[in-house]
Amino acid sequence: MIKRGLFWVLVLGIFGLGLAQADEFTKKDLEKWQKAFMAVVKEGERLFHSPLGSNKVSCDMCHPHASNTHPETYPKFQKQLGKVATLRDMINWCLENPLEGKPLPLDDPRMIALEAYITWERRGVPLAPGKH
Amino acid sequence: MKFKKVSRRKFLKGLGVAAVAGSLPLKMVEVVYGEKPADKFTFAVISDAHITQIKGTRFVRNFDEGLKKAVFEVSFMDPPPDFVVFGGDLAQLGKKEELDHGLEIMSQLSLPIKWVVGEHDFYLDMGEYWQKHLSPLYYSFDHKGVHFVVLNSILTYESWINQFKDPMERMLNMARLDNPKGSPFMVGKEQIAWLKKDLEKYPPETPLVVLSHSPLYKIFKPWNFWTDDAEEVQAVLKRFKKVTVLHGHVHQVLYNQIGNITFMAFISTAWPWPYPVSYSQLPNAVPKVTVFMNRADPFKERDGTGWSYINIQNGYAAQHYQLWENTPRTVYYDPKVSYPVDQDYQDPARRIPPQEHY
Numbered sequence: 001m002i003k004r005g006l007f008w009v010l011v012l013g014i015f016g017l018g019l020a021q022a023d024e025f026t027k028k029d030l031e032k033w034q035k036a037f038m039a040v041v042k043e044g045e046r047l048f049h050s051p052l053g054s055n056k057v058s059c060d061m062c063h064p065h066a067s068n069t070h071p072e073t074y075p076k077f078q079k080q081l082g083k084v085a086t087l088r089d090m091i092n093w094c095l096e097n098p099l100e101g102k103p104l105p106l107d108d109p110r111m112i113a114l115e116a117y118i119t120w121e122r123r124g125v126p127l128a129p130g131k132h
Numbered sequence: 133m134k135f136k137k138v139s140r141r142k143f144l145k146g147l148g149v150a151a152v153a154g155s156l157p158l159k160m161v162e163v164v165y166g167e168k169p170a171d172k173f174t175f176a177v178i179s180d181a182h183i184t185q186i187k188g189t190r191f192v193r194n195f196d197e198g199l200k201k202a203v204f205e206v207s208f209m210d211p212p213p214d215f216v217v218f219g220g221d222l223a224q225l226g227k228k229e230e231l232d233h234g235l236e237i238m239s240q241l242s243l244p245i246k247w248v249v250g251e252h253d254f255y256l257d258m259g260e261y262w263q264k265h266l267s268p269l270y271y272s273f274d275h276k277g278v279h280f281v282v283l284n285s286i287l288t289y290e291s292w293i294n295q296f297k298d299p300m301e302r303m304l305n306m307a308r309l310d311n312p313k314g315s316p317f318m319v320g321k322e323q324i325a326w327l328k329k330d331l332e333k334y335p336p337e338t339p340l341v342v343l344s345h346s347p348l349y350k351i352f353k354p355w356n357f358w359t360d361d362a363e364e365v366q367a368v369l370k371r372f373k374k375v376t377v378l379h380g381h382v383h384q385v386l387y388n389q390i391g392n393i394t395f396m397a398f399i400s401t402a403w404p405w406p407y408p409v410s411y412s413q414l415p416n417a418v419p420k421v422t423v424f425m426n427r428a429d430p431f432k433e434r435d436g437t438g439w440s441y442i443n444i445q446n447g448y449a450a451q452h453y454q455l456w457e458n459t460p461r462t463v464y465y466d467p468k469v470s471y472p473v474d475q476d477y478q479d480p481a482r483r484i485p486p487q488e489h490y
């Protein structure tokens with residue numbers, strides 16, 4: 001049992017020093033985080049328009065503005081694979097086939113950047129998991 | 133002894149209809165009857181091959197195979213078409229290695245070729261190699277009572293052209309379809325003046341076919357499915373009764389009617405572009421009359437690509453899209469409704485789920 005006096009010391013200590021304000025944030029914070037996100041989107045846009053495989057073909061050649069990628073429909077049953085697949089699986093499929101390159105590890109910063117760009121270009125469209 | 137080179141057509145003519153008709157496959161008999169000029173003829177279309185050099189003698193296999201397949205199939209057309217239209221974008225980055233490699237594949241065709249220049253052929257050397265080794269950039273010709281005009285519709289503003297440090301930087305900026313720093317296509321004053329003069333001597337009853345790379349109307353500026361001075365070109369064509377504008381660049385089944393002008397696009401041998409409706413962030417003016425082609429299956433490399441042949445009858449066009457790994461489509465001008473329609477799918481009740489793009 002903690003004595004009442006000690007309890008108040010602890011409470012004052014934590015709140016008084018501002019250590020428990022983790023879920024309070026300012027406009028400035030929001031701007032900072034959005035900026036950090038957009039930097040990754042921008043990198044994704046660059047990668048999306050670069051030859052990532054072995055044959056100079058790039059993602060944007062079939063998907064200008066990342067269109068016709070349908071990120072809102074993943075995960076979904078991908079009929080050609082015969083199983084439920086994620087957007088990252090499909091990014092890797094494109095890297096290996098039309099781009100004749102190597103797949104990226106699923107947590108590779110380049111993979112995350114590609115996903116960020118593809119999803120950003122589709123912002124505002126309602127989620128539709130499973131839609132073909 | 134000397135052999136005179138005789139085309140199959142002349143050969144058949146020489147034998148006379150009666151003698152040959154019985155022994156020929158039915159569809160060949162048509163050729164023999166084709167004595168009367170004007171009425172009906174066929175030409176083939178190959179477009180947007182985008183031959184891409186990787187390094188040295190290595191080229192992107194996928195795009196080579198598309199062009200080779202189209203050339204192979206066109207050369208087996210029976211009866212053969214009167215000529216072949218190439219709709220532009222033979223190369224990816226306008227390099228002479230790419231244009232040469234594309235020409236080598238195209239040279240398997242023993243048919244006359246009418247070349248239309250695309251932006252990918254042009255912006256490395258501003259059309260120099262094209263004019264020297266392939267074709268003039270714009271010209272006209274008459275064929276069986278129809279007047280054909282080929283335009284270079286992929287010109288753009290001087291200020292945009294002059295901003296780059298070298299020709300390859302300019303080419304790469306034009307080659308990126310969704311480039312936010314891109315520049316709209318145009319035909320330009322000089323060519324419009326030439327067009328006016330070229331058409332002067334033709335009465336309004338003359339059927340007119342205009343071939344361009346970009347659509348001579350405005351669909352979606354961010355991807356240059358667009359010609360900035362389209363209205364000025366349309367105005368020059370206005371006094372003609374039967375006008376068809378055929379274009380490449382969009383890599384898809386696309387058709388429209390604006391006033392007296394019927395528009396139809398070519399498909400690509402390399403890859404299909406999405407319809408602008410599938411970019412959710414910007415508005416588009418995709419023609420409502422178009423029934424979209426099926427969404428392509430990326431796992432089928434040749435799906436969404438192909439070639440076409442066009443029949444011209446009574447001055448009206450019917451385009452038969454040969455979509456590889458998919459159902460062929462036929463789009464023709466219907467005088468009853470005064471716009472182009474799809475032979476099978478125009479009625480909304482007949483549409484199928486793969487035609488929905490989003």
Ligand SMILES: [Fe+2]
Pocket residue numbers: 180182220221250381382383400
């Ligand atoms: Fe093209």
Ligand SMILES: [Fe+2]
Pocket residue numbers: 220221250251252345380381382
């Ligand atoms: Fe083009």
